[in-house]
Amino acid sequence: MEEIVRVSNLRFIYPDGTKLHFHGLDFVVHQGERVVILGPNGSGKSTLLFHLLGLFMASEGMINVFGVDSSKDYIKIRERIGVLLQNVENQIIAPTVWDDISFSPRNYGYKKEDVKRLVEDVIEKLDISHLRDKVPHYLSGGEKTKVGLAGALVTKPELLILDEPFEGLDPTCRMDLIGLLNRVSRENETALIISTHDIDTVPLIADTVYLMAMGGEIVGRGSPKEIFTQLELLSKCHIAPPVLGALFFELRKYGINLDVSLTVEEAACIIANQFVYFSKEKSGVG
């Protein structure tokens, strides 16, 4: 798979003197890959994403998005990238939902018919056609997120960047959103970069997880399973392992060594198999 993002050894200092240094591993994203950046609050996830969006200029290091330095040439690649900011309110611009979703294509100079078709498409896909004439600022949190996402997806980007998209959503909305993102990623081969501090959603959406410690150090990279089995790494980042991961580790203390699994279905399956195995053994002895 082609590499579309690479960030290496970036250094950034906020005007008030807060220093961030994204060192350790390189941050790499491939075409169609679903990447999660996992790190505690204040570790620098948003800062890293802002660099990808060309909003910040690093004082040192290398950043490459779709083959260009995004801090210099973001204009060249902006049509290939969609964004959902941490606080959706901050990216809603226009007075109605329709106007807002069509904002980017209109500004990129698409033809009227094309704009209409694209917006209809995305509205359909996200199931928000009933909101089209409403004022986005007076919608519920979940609806706002969907409007923001629609505005990001409307131009069919190859890379979708989402900053803590699950924050503040109730469990149903959250599962909805996860399903939606997975579908988008599958259907359009859209790469996802999702920052979060919420471990429980990670296994459901990530191909690759990057683990970020305070100050911006990237300390780990791997599949969710690989990351969640490295307890020391997790505690270095002040992240408690997911409940299921912890369960399997506890079981080891009782001498029950099972494959770690991070989704409820899989875990149930493994444990059930083990039971069957035990009971067979017992009846065999008896």
Next chain:
Amino acid sequence: MSHIHIPDGVLPIWLVVIGWIATAVILYLCIRRVRNVQLGRKIPLIGIVSAIMIVGMTLEIVPIAYHINMSVIAGIVLGPALGFISVFIVDLMIAMFGHGGFTVVGLNTLVVGTEAVIGFYLFHALLGLLSSSKTSAGLSAALATMLSLIISTSLMIGIVYVSQVNPQKILHVDKESFIGKVFSLGPHRENEKHEMQDKKIDIETFAKTVLFFGVFGWILEAVITGFVIRYVSRVRPDLILSEVT
């Protein structure tokens, strides 16, 4: 452009005092007018509208030494009485930033407040004429802004004219008697004879400068006001069309 940026101490004191008194009287009338209105909901609106005006006024468009006032927005959104109060607040606060002189706050409130008040009435008159097309709110606001700015700028030039400010006249005594003595700068000049002529030339140059640059400013401000009011009318029509004070 209608904002007077005459530094403290250039205008004659009688004019400054009249400006303050007139502003005080109008403020009193405005406050009386809103006395019976539930102000709880309006205060935050005054706050944000004034804040927007302050930001607009302190962002100077350098090449034409112009800054936008957005006072017509205040008039339309807050109504004439609260709009005038808001303009006073703005003038007071930017004077605290050292912007534009403290003594002229009274006169400035008169001029800019005129924009807000006239803008409000013109907007509603135009809205009545253009009735209910989709763009009417924005268009009316833009036209109202253009007209109010022309009126207020004329008022401003008028004020400068009645002030008979001829810096030459105010200052020449000092120049001759002191600076002339200490530094002996420049030849001794007889300006008494040319006084009347000088004054006329002075106000003319001033008016020309102001009007020339003003045209760009008026158009810009009219466009901005139009866009803003169009936005507000689509998202919160209640802010524009509900009963106002």
Next chain:
Amino acid sequence: MDIGIIDYFANSGKSLLHRASPLYKIISTVFVLSSIVITNDLIVLLSIYLMLASLVILTRLPFLKIISIAAYPAIFAVLFAISSWNEDWIIPATIILKALCAALAMVILIVTTPYPSVFSSISPFLPRVILEGLYLTYRSLFILLELMGNLLRALRIRGGLSPKRYIKNISNFTSGIGLLLIRGFDLSERLYGVMQVRGYSGKIAEEEGKRKLGQEDIFPIAFGLFILSVSLGARLEDDFKLYGIYLLNLSIVFVCCSAYYVYFHNTTRGVFWKR
């Protein structure tokens, strides 16, 4: 717009001037402003400016930053000065200097006095609508500045700002001002609501009790009175003006003394070139 930094200066400063009571500082500022109004003499104005500069040094805040904040209004004074240009630099210079002095006096007041204290000091003279309006305007400015940053960011990442498409950019940004108004209003309203829930009843900052004239308060009053009497003297007494050059020297001495006191007397306390 430097409101953020002004607010920071006013709240974080620890100098003599910061400690003086707001009311006396306001009175002193009024004295200085009156002096500027009545003075038409370039040398006296220059002296006043230098003395004010020595006050800036005494605030122990970044000197150049404050001078530049206060220099801003001069841009507009230049317009006026040009219109009265007459082969002669004295008059335009006087006009610009007047603007600079008045602005500096005001700026010194507000970088040493938090806004709410200024408001509550003048509260007995202002009706409640205006007072509350002033306070909410002040708070709304911070809300607005943050919203403006967010708006610009949103416009950039969503294609609202493109190189060379000026008309489109302007129309996007100005529609954005409408958005700022609406969102700012919602936030401002929430703020006001919270103030009321927390028992707000018309008083914002704690009112300074009738405290006695302290050491800190004498300084600004004395300063204001000194400048006022000098400029009155210069205005009324023709002979006084002959001493203008001494006045100028005196003010330079002021600057040197305060610079010595703040920057060299105890070098760890002063910060000169920062920002």
